[in-house]
Amino acid sequence: MRLQLRTAAVITVAMTSLLAACGGADKASDGANPGAKAFTYSGSDRDTYLADCAKEEGTLTWYTSLAGDVIDEMIAAFHKKYPDVRVEAFRGDETDITSRVVEESKADRLQGDIIELSSDAYRQLADTGAIGAFSTPLSSNYSDRFTLKDDDGNILGIGDRASYVSFAYDKDKVPAADVPKTLEDLLNPNLKGKLALTDSTTGVRFIGNVLTKLGDEKGRAFLEKLREQDVRIESVSGSALAGMVATGEVASSPGVFRNHVQQLAKDGNPIEWVPIEPVTANVGYAGVFAKAEHPCSAMLFIDTLLGPTGGKVYEDLQYPRPDDDLGFTSWVPDETFDSTKEYEEAFTTWQDLFEQTFR
The missing domain is CATH 3.40.190.10 (Periplasmic binding protein-like II)
Structure with a gap:
């Protein structure tokens, strides 16, 4: 009897389909929404710029493998500060989210703006070009160990919580x-x-x-x-x-x-x-989709996840930051491999x- 869930195999097939649909990692980012400049905006008026832009967007969609109260609590904390931006959440396990991204990418109708996903599946999605590079002042609070970067040193994801x-x-x-x-x-x-x-x-x-x-x-x-x-x-x-x-x-x-x-x-x-x-350690990474339709709202939500507001939500529900010292050593299954293929x-x-x- 085979296991009911063959996660790596399922993700491998899905990633192959996604690469074909997007034409490879390079092509996946070519058609990114011009508004995605918000992902790397670093002006002194960044907070105001993103808030004004997000108010115009009015909504964002969050794909996450988190489960339970943490989703509702995180959205509520975001709404308290940005009441004009509605958050729609799609919750699923690694294969649910991967399959959804694949199907929506095939139709060139990716609905997600931000993603928070377990590290192994996140790295594989990043390999396809579905994940966009971004920057945030909060990145300095996280170690290199839990910061995923592309070959040019651009941030593709940051580990925001661990279990x-x-x-x-x-x-x-x-x-x-x-x-x-x-x-x-x-x-x-x-x-x-x-x-x-x-x-x-x-x-x-x-x-x-x-x-x-x-x-x-x-x-x-x-x-x-x-x-x-x-x-x-x-x-x-x-x-x-x-x-x-x-x-x-x-x-x-x-x-x-x-x-x-x-x-x-x-x-x-x-x-x-x-x-x-x-x-x-099961580490969740947060990032943005390269073709997000609501990039300003996405960046505000990323800042919420990575900042003190999100940290308080996670702490209250027993999700420490991956860099927190809890008195024991940890092993992240996928981080010791040179490529996602080797991990699979x-x-x-x-x-x-x-x-x-x-x-």
Whole structure:
């Protein structure tokens, strides 16, 4: 049985279609809206210029892989400052958004103005030329590690939020003495039958983390031993798996998001999260579409996402900035590869190994 979601393969096909539709990366930006000069406007009157222009535009469309309250809260914070600009949001996972961009680009009717998307899919969209270069004074607040640039040094995206995946457990079912501190601790006999993983992208990235941490040979040997722990595989989302741990349906999992656990613990559930380093990081990148119809509004929203207003929204909902020091090291699955093609190939390897190990 193959995994229900073959993210890298789906994105690869979609990117090929998008390149064909746009005529390649160079051609994709040739027909950009002339108003896109707003993307790089740096005059002393920048704020006034963008606000006046955005008021005339009156609307913008935001494509995002974020989910839940954060979308509504971010839009509300933007509206508070710019009440004359209506925000339409399309929410989907990586493949939903990629497919939408592909189909709209084929018809030369891309509806989105800004995009906020997980880093691996974002980098692949950037490769097609669908993403436009932009500048903002807020870029100085972000490190080079989480700033995506083109070959000329122009900014194509900035990492605006992060969520972290590691070990979560039901405190009523897993004693403190059995809580793992390292990957090897997952092999503790006392955890046999008490571990679960989701078969989504999150589970696949767990495999990638193991191979990156231990190396290919030792990593595969570790996974063979982990299989003997009777790991339970659930075909659910990351948030659903966290909920299963919180209710005791699942005792523990090395593949649960920190922010989900924080929210559940806040509601009184006996769930706790601990980092097993390096912690897998899901970093979201924010940017603009090269052919955005509402570039001024787009830039105001980018500034909201990257600035203190967006930071407060993210902080309240347990989404730290990717540069925040949380006391543990992180691993971003796609950032260590020289090209998106290399990452796609690695992801497919991880996916196949997931199935070989746990199916």
